[in-house]
Amino acid sequence: MTVDDLPVPALFVCAEHVSSNTQFCSLPEAVQLQISDITQQFNLNSTAFYKTIELRLQQHIYSISLKKSSQAQSTVCCVFNTQASEQRSIDDLVFNHSGEAMMVTDKDDDVIRVNDAFIMLFGYPRERVLFRKPTFLRSGLNQSNTIRAAFRAIKNEGHWSGEIMIRKASGETIHTWQSTSSITHNDEIKGFITIFSDISNHISQRDTFRFLAYHDHLTGLPNRLLLEDRFKQVLKHFKRSQKAEANHLSIVFIDLNQFKELNDQFGHQAGDDALKILADVFQNTLREDDTAARLGGDEFVLLLEHFHTIADIHKLTSRIAKAIAQAAASSDYPQMKINFSYGAAFYPSDGESLDALIETADKKMYKMKNANHG
Known part of the structure; x- marks a missing residue:
């Protein structure tokens, strides 16, 4: 035939x-x-x-x-x-002229329809979309757990909404808010309709606000809140570790010497540059597992893992001092001298809380500062 x-x-x-x-x-x-x-x-x-x-x-x-x-x-x-029917005419009008990307899949989850907004947002021509599984939109983005949870919700409740990463035809990935509902007739699922909203700008703003909440605005270093969180994470790691002898942590309190005089002599911009130099040196000197935080003013705290003795701390601070001197010499203020005093406290011998360790390290720092000016 x-x-x-x-x-x-x-x-x-x-x-x-x-x-x-x-x-x-x-x-x-x-x-x-x-x-x-x-x-x-x-x-x-x-x-x-x-x-x-x-x-x-x-x-x-x-x-x-x-x-x-x-x-x-x-x-x-x-x-x-x-x-x-008139109702179908209205439905199609909404689908075709919606500003949001829309996709219809059948009961087998094959794409059978997309609107113009979908094509504009994701960049795929219709011929590359129709009758394919929507999984190609999420290829390589490791969201299988989220997708499984979404299908469970749709099956049980008829609807799911959540954040999904989508790979555009260009290869760029964007954040979308995806709302998927089942299409039913006589209690039988006939397909699914999905609406995508591009929330990339919202995510970027959210990440910016989150960064500002946990970092110092001038130096970009972690602030007190993030330092506290890092300290808690290290202690959790210690508790999981079966090698108690490997659980070493030290807190180093660092304060610039004669910071006010530096500001008075070279100006506040030079003072800001000095703080930034310290931050850059910390980030380039410390290991990935360690944390440098700015508490405010000219006060910094280093959270160091696996530093056993004060001799280890002296070696580290000597490297930091040398790197700071080199950075200051090549800065906009080459005559500026950046010196600091420091004190160290060790967990758990000097305290088991962050506040206790910082207080001990702060006292030792002042002893060093007073000795240098004695």
């Missing part, structure tokens, strides 16, 4: 060969082109062998039956014309 033998408009697609019967050719040309394109995409992209979808074209709803041959890469499409 060929498409000419079928009593309804029919189309046959095999590779790049397309043939149709007389009834199909009697359809409006725009309808022929769109149905032909959809059939070819089904033939290329779909893993299913049979699908029935509805399309609204030129004020009519066409029910399209697509059947793929299991032997050859070919598909037969049969077209049935149904009069469109």
